Amino acid sequence: MTTRHTVLITGASTGIGAVYAERFARRGHDLVLVARDKARLEILATRLQQETGANVDILPADLTQPGDLATVEARLREDAGIQTLINNAGAALSGRFIDQSTEDVARLVTLNTTALVRLASAIAPRLAQAGTGAIVNIGSVVGLAPEFGMSVYGATKAFALFLSQGLSLELAPKGVYVQAVLPAGTRTEIWDRAGIDVNTLSDLMDVNDLVDAALVGFDRREAVTIPPLQDAANWEALDGARRGLLADLRQAQVAGRYQPAP
Numbered sequence: 001m002t003t004r005h006t007v008l009i010t011g012a013s014t015g016i017g018a019v020y021a022e023r024f025a026r027r028g029h030d031l032v033l034v035a036r037d038k039a040r041l042e043i044l045a046t047r048l049q050q051e052t053g054a055n056v057d058i059l060p061a062d063l064t065q066p067g068d069l070a071t072v073e074a075r076l077r078e079d080a081g082i083q084t085l086i087n088n089a090g091a092a093l094s095g096r097f098i099d100q101s102t103e104d105v106a107r108l109v110t111l112n113t114t115a116l117v118r119l120a121s122a123i124a125p126r127l128a129q130a131g132t133g134a135i136v137n138i139g140s141v142v143g144l145a146p147e148f149g150m151s152v153y154g155a156t157k158a159f160a161l162f163l164s165q166g167l168s169l170e171l172a173p174k175g176v177y178v179q180a181v182l183p184a185g186t187r188t189e190i191w192d193r194a195g196i197d198v199n200t201l202s203d204l205m206d207v208n209d210l211v212d213a214a215l216v217g218f219d220r221r222e223a224v225t226i227p228p229l230q231d232a233a234n235w236e237a238l239d240g241a242r243r244g245l246l247a248d249l250r251q252a253q254v255a256g257r258y259q260p261a262p
Contacts, residue, residue, distance in 0.1 A: 004028050004029060004030065005029060005030070005081060005082070005083040005084065006029065006030040006031065006032060006055075006079065006081040006082045006083065006084075007020075007021075007024045007029050007030070007031055007032070007082070007083075007084040007085075007086060008031075008032040008033075008034065008072075008075070008076060008082050008084070008085050008086070008123075009021050009024075009031065009032070009033055009034065009086040009088060010034045010035070010063065010072070010086065010087060010088050010089035010115075010119065011034070011035055011088040011089035011090060012031075012033035012034055012035050012041065012044070012086075012088070013033070013035035013036070013037045013040035013041050013044060014035075014037075014040060015186075015207055016088050016138060016183075016186065016207055016210065016211060017033075017035065017086065017088040017089070018044055019207050019208055019210075019211040020086050020088065020211055021033055021044060021048060021056075022048060023211060023212070023215060024084075025048045025051075025052040025054040025056070026052055028052075028054075029054065029084075030054050030055040030056065030057075030081070031045075031048065031054055031055070031056045031057070032056075032057045032058075032059055032075065032079070032082060033045060033056060033057070033058050033059065034058075034059045034060075034061050034063075034072055034089070035060065035061070035089070036060065036061070036062045037060075038058065038060040041058040041060060042058060044056075045057075045058050059071070059072060059075060063089050063110075063111055063115035063119075064107055064110045064111050064115070069115055069118060069119075072119060072122075073118060073119060073121075073122035074122075076119060076122040076123040076126075077122050077123070077126060080126070080130075082123065083127065083130075083132060083133040083134070084133060084134045084135075084136070085119060085120065085123050085134070085135045085136065086136045086138070087116045087119055087120060087135065087136060087137045087138060087160075088136075088138045089111060089115060089116075090111060090112045090116075090138065090156075091107075091108055091111050091112065092108075092150070092153050093105070093108045093150070093152060093153055096149075097151045097152060100152070105152050108152055108153065108156065109152065109156060112153070112156035112157070112159075112160070113156045113159045113160070116137060116159075116160060116163070117163060120135050120137070120163070120167065123135065124167065124171060124176065127171070127174075127175075127176045128171055128174040128175075128176055130175075131174060131175035131176075132175050132176070133175075133176050133177070134176065134177040134178070134179065134218070135164075135167065135171075135176065135177075135178045135179075136178075136179045136180075136181060136214075136218065137160045137161075137163065137164045137178070137179070137180050137181070138160070138181050138183070139157045139158075139160035139161045139164070139180050139181060139182045139183075140153075140154070140157040140160075140182055140183055140184075141182050141183065141184045141226065141228065141229075142154040142157050143155075143156075143157030143158035143159075143160065143161050143182065144158070144161075144182070144238075157182075160180060161180050161182065161224070164178050164179065164180035164223070164224070165180065165223065165224070168223045177221055178223070179214075179217065179218055179221075179222060179223065179224075179225060180223065180224045180225070181214045181217070181225050181226075181227075182224065182225070182226045182227075182229075183205065183210050183214075183227060183228065184205060184227075184228040185203065185204045185205065186204060186205045186206075186207055186210050205227070205228060209227070210227055213225070213227035214227060224239075
């Protein structure tokens with residue numbers, strides 16, 4: 001039987017975050033839902049309270065705004081009932097890097113990286129001291145593929161993966177589970193917000209399927225969960241090649257191919 005605790009979910013008003021909220025509520029957990037759209041949060045909270053009996057608090061916040069971000073950080077630090085953080089809030093940005101405004105790029109980086117790491121930083125010490133809890137960071141397969149042409153978005157998602165792996169190594173011995181979830185294209189509103197017509201895209205994953213698969217990985221305590229990856233051996237090979245590369249580094253010795261010509 002699941003022990004009841006509170007789950008804080010960012011980007012919870014729609015899409016992946018809203019499905020996570022429903023799934024955790026049906027698992028018997030209470031919720032703190034964070035997003036910019038207060039009206040949508042209220043509708044979702046009311047429905048989940050009625051359908052599941054969960055206690056649902058809403059915390060309207062724009063995580064690109066320092067004051068709003070600080071409010072959510074304070075809740076994570078001070079509310080001992082919150083034992084799981086779903087770091088889901090994020091945005092995408094369409095177009096070529098040279099055509100994107102500096103302001104849009106900065107806003108994307110703030111939401112996808114700064115907010116993510118600050119919220120993890122707010123809750124991790126408390127979870128480590130308690131010896132329990134979980135942090136889930138929603139990344140993307142784009143973070144593995146600069147070839148996809150979404151340079152800034154992909155870079156922020158590579159950050160989410162690296163951060164998750166590093167935190168897992170540090171926090172797992174203290175009883176805290178850290179999971180990186182890497183979706184591919186998923187049918188959510190992120191496309192419209194990025195200026196992309198979702199109807200022009202094919203083979204998008206249903207958001208319910210995505211979250212349900214992510215939760216299978218969560219229950220298995222996977223460090224990295226990639227729902228659209230058909231053969232897990234490919235991830236293991238990639239990660240193994242990375243480890244092999246690290247083993248070949250000689251910190252104090254320049255590789256022969258970089259030696260000056262005689």
